[in-house]
């Protein structure tokens with residue numbers, strides 16, 4: 001793009017974090033909101049990039065606005081319990097700034113290096129039966145829509161629940177209000193080799209036995225590691241009895257197994273700030289690219305046992321591609337396109353070897369057993385299902401389509417990927 005002030009463009013082909021996807025669009029780096037408005041107004045097809053941690057083409061378009069190039073801001077309002085941040089701010093940067101004010105976030109994804117706007121756009125979540133996805137902490141948004149105008153929505157306003165998990169389809173999210181709370185400390189314990197035979201009957205109770213629980217497995221006979229994250233004040237229950245069938249780890253562990261733990265958050269029950277315990281990986285260690293792919297499917301808890309049994313039955317078939325699976329809990333929310341919309345969910349995650357063909361074969365098998373159980377894929381990870389298979393899982397899809405039509409009547413933000421997986425094909 002030329003002729004737009006305050007903007008730099010780059011004609012090299014650029015890729016996502018895991019380097020499994022090369023953006024076909026031209027990346028532009030505006031340095032002001034006015035430049036973003038002009039870029040949007042002057043582009044037939046335009047999309048937005050956060051920290052590029054999505055594993056599919058969700059962010060791609062002809063013109064790609066790198067939202068991290070805008071001036072970043074964090075305003076902390078202690079009286080209202082809110083931080084208002086620029087969309088390209090990462091959770092790590094935000095958490096450290098909040099800590100300076102004695103404040104904290106309710107939860108984190110597994111790593112804090114992702115941007116706020118990019119994370120909420122795809123329904124990113126951490127774990128905890130009482131914790132909604134990261135979007136549930138959002139209280140307001142400012143979005144620049146297809147005509148270059150700003151739209152402000154806040155919790156309670158009619159469009160709000162449609163805007164948070166916006167899939168990049170509504171416009172540039174330039175400002176996000178987020179609920180904050182007084183800083184708190186967390187300790188995490190890891191228990192190794194808990195037999196599935198003990199866990200399966202107590203799965204929901206184990207997942208709800210601490211503020212945030214993650215179970216790692218390769219779908220053989222055991223959960224290889226259970227990560228239990230307790231809030232030090234108010235979460236002092238002993239470990240769930242079902243975990244006593246395993247053994248307590250005696251050193252810090254990496255979820256994948258025998259990997260370097262330098263970038264893992266401290267374990268062994270050592271108390272520390274929430275931002276250094278709730279993510280699995282530490283703020284200070286930012287991997288620029290990763291040798292892995294990821295997929296994830298969220299299921300209503302009523303289908304959880306059947307889903308886990310089904311996964312164990314196909315374990316042999318997916319294991320060649322699998323580094324590790326992780327089970328997390330996500331509380332129901334009201335965000336229209338959230339994978340945990342209106343249902344308390346079990347999230348079944350897969351970290352794959354970076355081998356796309358093996359992953360595709362594994363996903364064919366996984367989707368054949370999980371989609372009939374009502375699974376909703378994580379929007380930012382690798383999956384195969386298209387709009388026809390997914391639309392029945394999203395009761396508010398028609399409302400979301402109408403909202404997108406209103407904010408983007410010329411379909412500037414509507415990519416082929418969005419048509420294939422979300423909206424269905426359009427005539428334009």
Ligand SMILES: Cc1cc2nc3c(=O)[nH]c(=O)nc-3n(C[C@H](O)[C@H](O)[C@H](O)COP(=O)(O)OP(=O)(O)OC[C@H]3O[C@@H](n4cnc5c(N)ncnc54)[C@H](O)[C@@H]3O)c2cc1C
Pocket residue numbers: 017018047048049050051052053054055058059060067087088108109110111114115116117118119120121122123124125126167168169171172173174290294378380381
């Ligand atoms: C190592 C790793 C660990 C992960 N861990 C987790 C996890 O624990 N839990 C989980 O749920 N997910 C996890 N993810 C997935 C990740 O959280 C999502 O893919 C998330 O969307 C990444 O945010 P991003 O800033 O990189 O967004 P991008 O990948 O850059 O973009 C994602 C979407 O957001 C849109 N977008 C980005 N910024 C803006 C903006 N300012 N305005 C409008 N739209 C915007 C893009 O257009 C695109 O549609 C992980 C991914 C990786 C690589």
